[in-house]
Ligand SMILES: NC(=O)C1=CN([C@@H]2O[C@H](COP(=O)(O)OP(=O)(O)OC[C@H]3O[C@@H](n4cnc5c(N)ncnc54)[C@H](O)[C@@H]3O)[C@@H](O)[C@H]2O)C=CC1
């Protein structure tokens with residue numbers, strides 16, 4: 036990639052935008068401007084915390100941007116696309132929103148606009164997002180390099196089809212909250228042993244980090260479960276309770292509930 040400044044405009048300054056910005060600011064190639072509707076206090080905070088530029092009217096900066104990141108709710112897209120469309124002239128337009136496909140963006144932006152759909156998660160804040168990404172039909176090789184640089188700053192990514200991003204949104208986007216739900220239950224149970232909140236948080240976080248590292252060795256979940264459960268031992272009893280209560284089915288049903296909700300924005 037050329038050593039050129041990549042002028043990047045974030046429309047939306049919420050949780051996901053801030054998680055991404057917190058890492059992107061470390062890459063000096065990205066020059067970030069943030070804009071938001073309504074919450075001006077949030078914009079002032081973002082300016083102070085991340086030392087980025089802010090704009091009260093994105094119309095002032097969008098024409099001079101190389102990349103526009105839409106980090107707004109799915110249902111805010113139709114109106115925003117209508118407003119930005121006349122000002123799009125060669126920018127790469129990226130959405131992070133559940134259910135907003137590249138083909139849908141292409142239909143609403145000028146002919147041959149470069150678009151992408153990225154589905155990060157909040158671990159972007161520590162450079163550990165797992166981000167399935169679909170690119171539209173008109174992304175140039177140079178824009179693809181820019182997109183990959185952006186994604187590398189927030190974690191790892193896979194270029195997949197838009198159908199796959201749709202299917203994976205619940206798994207990489209939403210399911211971190213399921214993992215935190217398990218963490219919450221473990222912390223609360225751990226606290227009953229008399230340790231401090233900080234000790235409980237640390238022990239549980241390290242246990243999850245260790246488990247994730249084991250998964251990354253390439254061993255399957257089945258193999259790892261078997262490795263933990265000593266035959267005739269205590270873990271097997273806990274696993275029996277999870278199985279008797281259909282834990283796998285409950286997780287699959289929860290994933291489906293996320294998908295059903297995200298699909299309400301899918302056209
Ligand atoms: N929070 C997460 O873990 C993830 C969120 N996403 C997607 O990111 C997007 C934003 O979600 P969050 O950051 O969680 O929500 P949020 O509520 O924290 O942030 C949304 C931001 O968009 C702004 N906004 C709303 N309408 C706007 C408009 N018309 N123009 C400009 N700004 C506008 C709001 O003021 C707010 O700052 C959603 O589309 C969501 O699907 C995707 C993956 C993960």
Ligand SMILES: O=C(O)[C@@H]1CCC=N1
Nearest residue numbers: 132133204205208209
């Ligand atoms: O809860 C949501 O709607 C967003 C999409 C994926 C994660 N958070």
